[in-house]
Amino acid sequence: MDWNQFLFVIFPYMALTLFVVVTVYRAIFRPFTISSLSSQLLERKQLFWGSISFHNGILIILLGHLLALLFPQSLVLWNSVPFRLYLLEVTGLVLALWSFVGVLILIVRRISVSNIRAVTQPTDMGVLLLLMLSVLSGIITATGYRFGSTWFTGVFSPYLWSILTFAPRPELVAPLPWTIQFHAFNFFILLAIFPFTRLIHIITYPLSYLFRPWQIVIWVREQRKQNEGRS
């Protein structure tokens, strides 16, 4: 067994299995554990700058990857006019950098705010670090190995389909530079740890968040104190 076989065939299937089986198990038998456990009431300012930028950036980028997987030829067609290609690539890079700064803020917040540190589990930190590495390797790929939005359709669309249809073609990934291989492998790590960590909150697909007003977590205690003072 060579490394490529392990990294891009065996591990992906292990990751996918864990992702599906444990997520379903947890959703059925531990429904109340599906949460990212908000820490907004402990620290609000850094969370705003980190969380909003990270989440919006990463969600749109993830959607982009998904579209490239589902409609590769449409993407090639869009990219066939150089201006549109540059527009797409630059938009991706903007979102990636936005998201990268966001995840860095979240990491700093986890380490430097003592209240947050107190409620931080190892997995919270691990998830943040893996996401940081994922975005970082993505940024390096987007700038150093242009133009990913087109070559993804020739390399990763067929590779990912080959995995999903149980006819793996890891040889597509084998000759790529290690940064890109890392970016792909890191995704499978995230997939594997998904059901064991706060990442699980993604399955609540809170689409209504996009349209509802901000939800602010409040201290009930403070309000009571205030009332007592007034009465």
Next chain:
Amino acid sequence: MEVKNFDWNSLAGNFIKVVFLALILLFAYYTFGSPSSGSPAATGQEIFDAQCQSCHTIGGGNTVGPDLQGVLVRRDRDWVARFIASPDFVIAEGDPIAMELLEEFNGIEMPNRALTDEDVEFVLVFLEVQDSLTQAAEDLPTGNAAVGEKLFTGAKMLEGRGTPCMACHTVGSVGQFGGGNFGPDLTHVYGRYGEAGLTSAMQNISFPTMKNVYLGKALTAQEAADLLSFFDEAAILDGEDLAESSTNIFWGVGSAGALFLFIIMAFYWPRQSKNQTERLRNKADADSRRNS
């Protein structure tokens, strides 16, 4: 349904540790385990130039040792690999092919060059690329440079649905900020490979990164001809290194855009900065002032 108090986090914590250790090992593997520069074929050529060239040619006829053109067609790949790695051993074994060669080349044994398995693989890849370059090109139809440019950018889809060249390559005249910088700059590729070499390279794609991407998606003769004449014209226009010099522009625009998004966020912070209690309190204060 009873919700059991199961500690997911400690389970996952151990898992994370394992994953991190694995990651460190992976980093070490990739950092120290593979050569730092160049494509496999380029590394192979470096090794060939330094270690093999004094006795072997590729297509230049036999000298001290045999001409290696087409050696991977004549011989089994594993045999060649074994012979390059340890010729002394293969000869000592009395291998029939080795014996025959020894006789043909006046009993001069090939010295063991002490190449690692990895180096041998690089040399083999280099020889394979050379082979694909020197295969005689078929007679091509007449090419059209304008069509070639469309094939390059993807404006005209390749018949076999292969990925357009611009995904990874640039040619001086394409687009304001050039094509991709993943693969080599192709502005002067026509001059470097020559017509026959370039045609063959496009029709039998054997570069390691491209090989599997174009598997079953070969270019038609007409497409190769169109691209060929596009590359021919591009060399005259020049503008090499456009893609490489655009990298800073991408970084600049990307950073500016991200900064812009943070500035937009700043306008939303005042609304976010107060929690619901403070808002209610402020509102109550304002109401009481108005009523009093």
